[in-house]
Amino acid sequence: MARSGIDDDELLAVRVAELYYDEDKTQDEIGGLLGISRWKVGRLLQQARTDGIVRIEIVHPRARKLGIERELRSRFGLADAVVVPNAGTDAETLGRVAQGAADHLTALRPVPKTLAVSWGRTLTAVAERLPDGWARGVTVVQMNGGVSVNRRPGGAASLAATIAQRASGQVALLPSPAILERLETKQAIERDRTVAGVLAQASAADAYLFTAGVCDAGSAHVENGYLSVRDIDLLARRGAVGDVLGRYIDADGNVVDPELDARTVGLSLDRLRAARTSVFVTAGEAKHDIARTVVTANLCTMVVTDEATARTLLEEE
Amino acid sequence: MARSGIDDDELLAVRVAELYYDEDKTQDEIGGLLGISRWKVGRLLQQARTDGIVRIEIVHPRARKLGIERELRSRFGLADAVVVPNAGTDAETLGRVAQGAADHLTALRPVPKTLAVSWGRTLTAVAERLPDGWARGVTVVQMNGGVSVNRRPGGAASLAATIAQRASGQVALLPSPAILERLETKQAIERDRTVAGVLAQASAADAYLFTAGVCDAGSAHVENGYLSVRDIDLLARRGAVGDVLGRYIDADGNVVDPELDARTVGLSLDRLRAARTSVFVTAGEAKHDIARTVVTANLCTMVVTDEATARTLLEEE
């Protein structure tokens, strides 16, 4: 049998770690027990930690991966990052990420006077988890068109309203479809006083909170009739990896179909890119590609996500 | 959504644990950062450890489960116990247990002058892992009959010889089958000077090293023709859970078939039970039942096994 590469010191480190962590002995006691100096015991413990013999893990739904967060910040020049451990199911993971985003938003300083939001299942989950009084007097503004104003709880309007209400603030809804069939209609809607006002407010927001969608037939845009399955297929063929604020982009962050983009109501990606504070929330493997795009194309200043997504982002490019 | 029972202090504990273990901050720093006293930080860390929020794990093939070992000792009044973590496969787990047994044997004090051994795949694995010079001048004696003297390496004889050789000692082989067809033959063999001498030596050994077999058709007794599949079936029907030194016993440790037992060559279970030092080595789920019997029937003073087996033993009876 081939000798495995187990060093003598390594074995000693294991013994020491057992005595220290499992048996709660002091380093001094261990030294006496094993016939080595207490300093060597300390060094072995350090070695055991760096070699991964001793693994310290924080097991909690609200736990965060600070090491990965640090890497994300430095690699992508982000102002902040929140990474939570994956759970057993995607739904649970989404819940954790949403909770992380809610916590992050609550702790965000300076507190935004105006917060622009997009919509989607992810943000709905975030809104649900914001505690009452997470902030005071925040005006919440929709920044892209979407499902109609009075919809089931969980719709775009309800989501924005919930966030505002729990901060005892106002909400400014954008009464417009996400994408219009004709350019002229879109231009007309944008000239509407209400719509123009909301967009102007969104443009001047202190902070942005948004998610991204994947480019597939299950998208909310298809579900709501803004796009057909054929449109999606065509976009994918042209390299689209997903959408941000209803705008479909390729892996480099460029708009795939400028004509379609011109018919899309909402803030421009350039405006988003210029924001001082924009929080991107994403969870799940399906969104890895679009997440990579959002982060590398500098569409956000902060990201909230799960560990698996974060690790994918950090894989050398 | 139902509020989960996550207490405020628990969240704080998670936060504290992250800063302490992931970020290597001091408790004082953390206190300043979170606006609590450093003593509270210390208390939260303790709480986090006892609540299982912080899990410290020693990941190494040679690692041991000292906590479980302690429980085994106190529950069953054992002189010592060695428990190693399970590996991915049964073969690997067996290797770890064997390594644990080899380490334990090497460290055994007082060093036995005479060591009686049984045989089996498990003990073969132990012998392989004993380092040269694990002891000096130990006489190794077989304590039950078995496969013939000169067999493939890994056979009963080779196993005992290996153990002796690596301790620069002598070996005393028991030249006898495990089970004889007729009682008279067995008695005749026992009268043989060599056999009687070896058995007497084994009877007076300072320490015993043995394993147990399960009662199924794959047993070495069937393989070697000492028992037929029908015999095994019959034994199982009469409550046998396995064999120790070739003697089949039920869950309470009683010999199942006295007539068969009388035809079995080797130390009696009572002699084994009376030993001051007897090390029982077992690995794998298949042997859980017989392992429980050996331990509860006081057939050993020390046990070496895997974590899964140990946990099974500790389940309330």
Place this chain on the structure above:
DNA sequence: AACTGCTCTGCTCGTATGAGCACGGCGGTG
């Protein structure tokens, strides 16, 4: 209201621990 028991807090103090340094052995080099 006064009392009592309970929990939670922040403190004092002795101890355990980690950073940094000086020493000694060891192998390579002129």
Place this chain on the structure above:
DNA sequence: CACCGCCGTGCTCATACGAGCAGAGCAGTT
């Protein structure tokens, strides 16, 4: 052989830490 740099060791010293205590709040009881 002397020399030198390197690694592993055990030390000094400052500091982080935990045990255990005393006081504050708080609810229930008389």
